[in-house]
Amino acid sequence: MFIIEDKGGAIAIMCASLIFLGTWPAVLTLLERRGRLPQHTYLDYSITNLLATVLIALAFGQLGEARHNMPNFFSQLGQDNWPSVLFAMAGGVVLSIGNLSTQYALAYLGLSLTEVICSSMVVVIGTTLNYFLDKRINRAEILFTGVACFLAAVILGSAVHASNAADNEQKLSGPTNSYKLGKNGGRETRKQVIDKDAPRDMENGASADYATKAEAGTAEYLIELEERRSIKVFGSSTYIGLGIVFFAGVCFSLFSPAFNLATNDQWHTLNDGVPHLVVYTAFFYFSVSCFIIGIGLNFLFLYRPMAGVPKSSFKAYLNDWEGRQWALLAGFLCGFGNGFQFMGGQAAGMLLLMLFRHCHL
Template identity: 70%
Template sequence: MYVVESRGGAIACMLLSLLFLGTWPAILTLLERRGRLPQHTYLDYTITNLLAAVIIAFTFGEFGNTNDGKPNFLIQLSQNNWPSVLFAMVGGVVLSLGNLSTQYAWAFVGLSVTEVITSSITVVIGTTLNYFLDDKINRAEILFPGVACFFIALCLGSALHASNAKDNKEKLNKLQGCQVGGNGSISNGSKTISKNDLEYGSSKPEKAKAGTASFLIELESQRSIKVFGRSTVIGLAMCLFSGICFSLFSPAFNLATNDQWNTLDDGVPHLSVYTAFFYFSCSCFVIAIILNITFLYYPAFNLPKSSIKAYLNDWEGRGWAFLAGFLCGFGNGLQFMGGQAAGYAAADAVQALPLVSTFWGVLFFGEYRKSSRRTYVLLVGMLSMFIVAVGVLMASSGHRKN
């Protein structure tokens, strides 16, 4: 079994995890904006997310020699370690619920703001819990200023969302006679405009520029989740729920691998990161499959109904969804590998993933284009706080005693 032991190795794991975990939400957002049903996308994503955990377990979890204190992955599957297994599975359940909620929140409040709010809540609550669970191996005088930076970023992110929403409303209001209906339709006088309106399509032969009112309307006509006319409070509520779920999965995994509550029988070794991650991913997979198959037939937010057959025949964007699952799976695995070595509180530095998500949001989705000066100031301030926070949290890394 391969074990990350050095502080440098742990930081390398965190940086790779930060890149992977910041990229997969952008891919799922891209597919939703192209009109693919989120239920189809999430089912594809879930398959490769579990496959990543299996690959990690049978490679890193089986490399090298084994001993009674550090058994390899396959040996641990037959041991009496069910209390720790249950903690790992609880972590997988709350992560699955959080991920499922965020895929709808992205549509309502945008990729960048969703990631800011959920990540900041995760750090403020989850990092504090991990600090005490890890017997304070991280330097509190460095760790908690980093947590404070995340909290400031949360406040700036909320203000950024409000400012950007105001900017978008003003852009749409400048279109004379254009009104947004409660079902997301857009009307101009007595005529309703939809993505199936050929005359409307022919009147815009060129793709609208990002940040313009025409771009917002064009995006609304293409995407699968219609958000015009809906309150953004829905999206913010989902962000809050997701953030609470995300703040619990890492402490649950911490308990699974280190047994701070002494639930294992004497002589039973602690779960390795790889065994815990396998059970964690299995429970995440089961919950996601159950909920998304349910949403195929009973969709939320007025999405069209689907079926297992329709899902199996929907290959548009499937490769991207598979890639997102791999990135998330390997990103979570690397976070846990780094956390086991340097402390899970320090590993929460990967929650600065809005740095990566915002980059993709601006580059590919046109977020914050042609916005007000106030919005740009808030955006720069938010990103600056995240840069400081990730550096501070990594600097607080400790070393776990075996």
């Protein structure tokens, strides 16, 4: 079994995970803004996310000789460790729901604000929970000074979102050359309609023959983006996006303490003599439950969508190959990013893991 022997190696592998964890949300945002249905994207993402977990468990969890109280991956699968397994799976459930909520929050708040608010909430809540689980071994006056800074980021990020929403509403209420107000106060569609069968412009997400290049931030740009994207946000309340991102932040806040309990058994739920779950076994169960919840909910959303997304079907999902390679890549990035952060956290500690995980914003 592969074990990181020093904190320097742990920090190095955690830094590597930042690249992966900071990239996959941007890929999902790109696909949504190009019009790919979020249900299709998340189904692809879930498959490769689980595949990355299996590769990590088999490659690293079986590498090298087993140690005392640290058996290899396959050895632990048959042990009586179900209390810890359930903690790991609970962590996967809340992470999956958090990731799914983030996919919709990205449409309402944008990538930068979603990451700032959600990640800051995770640090505030998750760090506090892990501090008490780890029996207060860290210096509270230093730790919670940093946590207070993240709390300030949550408040400021919420204020920025409200300001941006008001600014966009003002832009859209003014006259433009290419658009006019509809009867219900919304915008009529563009006079030059995009031909869905025309070749796609991968840079702008619209037909290359019909797309215009409106200046970023203008009313024309906002309306063109709204026409292309799969999650429509015009006319929605400012608080919808904030509500989704706060819900996602709470879910994300719980997965790290659950994983901490799964690997360290602070509540002494295991029988005497049963080894704690090693990080690879815990990560495997964690990701299996994440996969089941993600697949199940998005199959439901194919036929009963949320946030005004169009209905789809399993057949339509199978036939939707546009952007699939990017969704599959996002799953690999998130899977390896999570795996590397837990491997580093095993040596560096869960509190350091929490802070590193959310430096990618």
